[in-house]
Amino acid sequence: MTIIDITRKILHEGPICDHCLGRQFAKLSTGLSNDQRGAALKLVSSMHAGAEKDEELKELLAKNAIIPHFNEGIKCWVCNDLFLDIDDWVKKSIEALSDYEFSNFLVGTKVTGLLAENEEILWAESGTTFAEPLKTELNREVGKRIEKITGKKAYLKKPQVVVLLELENNTVEVQVNSLYIYGRYRKLIRGIPQTRWPCRECGGQGCERCDNTGKMYPESVDELIKPHLLEAAQCDDTAFHGAGREDIDALMLGDGRPFVVEAKRPHKRSIDLSALEEQINMGAEGKIEVLGLKFVESETVEKLKSMKVDKVYRMKIIHNTTEEKLKSSLNVLCQTPIKQSTPTRVLHRRADLERIRKVHSADLESYDETTAFLVINCEGGLYVKELVSGDDGRTIPSVASLIESEAKVIELEVIKVG
Numbered sequence: 001m002t003i004i005d006i007t008r009k010i011l012h013e014g015p016i017c018d019h020c021l022g023r024q025f026a027k028l029s030t031g032l033s034n035d036q037r038g039a040a041l042k043l044v045s046s047m048h049a050g051a052e053k054d055e056e057l058k059e060l061l062a063k064n065a066i067i068p069h070f071n072e073g074i075k076c077w078v079c080n081d082l083f084l085d086i087d088d089w090v091k092k093s094i095e096a097l098s099d100y101e102f103s104n105f106l107v108g109t110k111v112t113g114l115l116a117e118n119e120e121i122l123w124a125e126s127g128t129t130f131a132e133p134l135k136t137e138l139n140r141e142v143g144k145r146i147e148k149i150t151g152k153k154a155y156l157k158k159p160q161v162v163v164l165l166e167l168e169n170n171t172v173e174v175q176v177n178s179l180y181i182y183g184r185y186r187k188l189i190r191g192i193p194q195t196r197w198p199c200r201e202c203g204g205q206g207c208e209r210c211d212n213t214g215k216m217y218p219e220s221v222d223e224l225i226k227p228h229l230l231e232a233a234q235c236d237d238t239a240f241h242g243a244g245r246e247d248i249d250a251l252m253l254g255d256g257r258p259f260v261v262e263a264k265r266p267h268k269r270s271i272d273l274s275a276l277e278e279q280i281n282m283g284a285e286g287k288i289e290v291l292g293l294k295f296v297e298s299e300t301v302e303k304l305k306s307m308k309v310d311k312v313y314r315m316k317i318i319h320n321t322t323e324e325k326l327k328s329s330l331n332v333l334c335q336t337p338i339k340q341s342t343p344t345r346v347l348h349r350r351a352d353l354e355r356i357r358k359v360h361s362a363d364l365e366s367y368d369e370t371t372a373f374l375v376i377n378c379e380g381g382l383y384v385k386e387l388v389s390g391d392d393g394r395t396i397p398s399v400a401s402l403i404e405s406e407a408k409v410i411e412l413e414v415i416k417v418g
């Protein structure tokens, strides 16, 4: 079937605009817009009809090859003259976007059932070999104009904002993708959880026990960061993603624990991160400290969550054994795979699993008859409190099992992550 034949078939279906006609041949030539392509097809068809004295084609062209603005009262049956409104959609989009800072964007279209059906009817007749969908053209045409007016780039892979043209109700919706900031935090005092911990009594509603705060602890690392980011990014909310977490009563020292904080629906993206860092640290009054803030992509969150890294802990323990016995037990720990069942203290929220973890090094830093300081370098995911206490035989071996008497961690610091 020649191109003229296909054009004739399409014109048989009813009045059609240049955009919709040209779009059926979109894959046949590049460097043209669909309406240019459609106008060219109409011209060539009419020359063909003249040369071949093809009266039927002549008549079809006169009746159905509509030219918007000239064929008054006749609308394109495929798009219902949607493409006459492009500038309107552009205007609406730019207005909706004006609230947000962005350097790249994407246009999407939610077509109506009616338009989708029209297109299917047309494709059943003319075939889809060379065609592109209506929304692809609308997205591109609106996108090109937004690029021209705003100087921002359309970006398919990872747009910061997506303008969604809702044809059904003639409105525009802006989807704003999150902004991600990576950093490391140090926790300098005990008793602060990483994220908000809902009150056990009321589940967050607020009660007498929690002084109507709805939480177990007045502050968390997350909450010490949140208000500063809310203000800097002018976002609706934030989410905190940590690379693991330390116990509430453990310090996080050294160069800190990696985290990513996510600003949801940010109005601002060009944030001065060193100023933000300073504000967070001033506000935290020595309780926590963040460092090395930098912008990252969303994938970093996944990487952070699945990151299995070594940790170094410093801990104070109580015991009643000799220095020699304690030293030799630490030596055994470094040479034996540690078999560990989920600790009793977290069993209520974690599955009961058995895992094998390694202790890379275990050193005795100082000793007296009842207490000692240990520095333990181990694989991530090892519960070190249980490595000392043995957790009633759920961790084997342990300091307690090796010295054959009780041992317990009373102070814990993380001095290195990764």
Ligand SMILES: [Zn+2]
Residues within 6 Å of the ligand: 016, 017, 018, 019, 020, 021, 076, 077, 078, 079, 080, 081, 082, 083
């Ligand atoms: Zn049309």
Ligand SMILES: [Zn+2]
Residues within 6 Å of the ligand: 199, 200, 201, 202, 203, 204, 205, 206, 207, 208, 209, 210, 211, 212, 213, 214, 215
């Ligand atoms: Zn409560």
